[in-house]
Amino acid sequence: MNKQFRIAQRIGLMFRYDQDLPQDMEAWIQLQLQAPSPALGIANISAKVTEWPSELQPDLAKRAGMWRRYRALKKQQREGKNGQDTEAARQANRHENLMQEKDEHKFVQRNIYGADQIKLRLTAFWANHFTIGNTFDTGNMIGHAIDEGILAKLNGSFADMLYGITTHPGMLTYLDNVYSAGERSEKAKDCRRRPDCHAGLNDNLGRELLELHTVSVAAGYSEDDIHAAAQVLAGWGIDFGQELPDMRKRTGGTNHWNAYKKRWAEPGTKKVMGQTIYAGRSGLRQLTDFLASHDHTINHISTKLCQHFVSDSATKAQIESVKSVWHKSSGDLHAIHTQVLKLAVNAPDAKFLWPMTWLFQVVRLSGATFFKGWENIDDYDDKLMRSKTVLKELGQSFWSLRQPNGYSNDKVEWMSAEMFERRVRFADAIYKNGTTRRSAKKIMDRIGAAEQTRALVASVGTSPRDQFIALMCSPELMGLEYV
8 A cells, every 4th residue: 555545544534536645744644633624524415525504513502402392392292282293293303303313424424525534533532532422312412522522622732622521511411420419519408308309429420530531540549539539520510401591590501511500519628639629610620630631641541542543552662652742742632643643654563443434434435425415314215324324333333322431442342253244244335325436446556555455356356346345345455454
């Protein structure tokens, strides 16, 4: 594989079939890291690539309003009050008021048509690190968290990203913090006076903040530290469907990304891993800033970045070089990402691709129109695919009901016979239904495919379909080996 495509495969999403190739790849990487990131896609299979309409990218306030309407209509339908308890009415309610499928489709189209391929790969890494699984009301918030809590913050500091994603309503809802009240809070005191009221501390987010998002278990923190972190977090977040008057009363405003219920907060100072954290709203930023700069956090995430982009068995020297940049830059993500990508480009061994990443690269290389446009998300078509169905089948959807530790970076987790068979089936479906614009031979010539890959493709015969499948599922195109 030639240099341009080898680098794009390793740290990006491959150059699209009709895209000019950069000659200076180092300069290209830096331009990519600073590139604007509009959500690009197609309205329908005949349309040109353009930006997604603003009405399909609502802010949190609009999303919350849509969710309230959805729940209200569902309640009316259950109670038979509106006389529209029909499948058509349910589908109309779902289409108008739910964002999950629109966001998932936008994510797929963005990765297929986007010009900021390196930033999109980095976004996928961080969206996996800060997992928000699809539970309760989170399906309508995950897309916003990925776009505004991660992609929009890629060139800021890790401290800013950590605080932003920790306080995002998607994370607060996913890990039940919206229900967490300090043991000595006003809310808990009131509840103890009433037999029908329940309020208590939930340590889910406090635990994951330490174990997964920052210092990791290697830091040797205690259960008391987790409890104290949960106390700092008590009061943050509110039911996404909360009516606005009630929300103003409880939080003093209507901003879901800044929702802090003072009556639910644990009073007094707390101590987390030896650090004193003061009471009040500002205590959480104090805690996340402390964790963001902790040596164990820097080691944990530098290791994960290297394992994702550089090697499953990243060397100590590689990890230490990222940690050094992290310390010198005070956690500047642009500097950290630049160092990680430099290591990845110069790595001597190949890096196996996630199924999701592989799929995006196949579609980009071939120019296939495999997914529906945003105008046809709900239309039935046995040829064009729904994003939700594809990502679920590949076993890698950020909108799935998944565990907080995210998807594995270890290729062993993705190399079973079943997972390989799925790639074969998708390569076949893309060729048959995706209107590919480039044959296997033209793709091989353009990327500078190795002789081993050409021999593999030739061995399956002269069928264009079989050759396409063999190429896309070859070791070279899956990132199994450098040849």
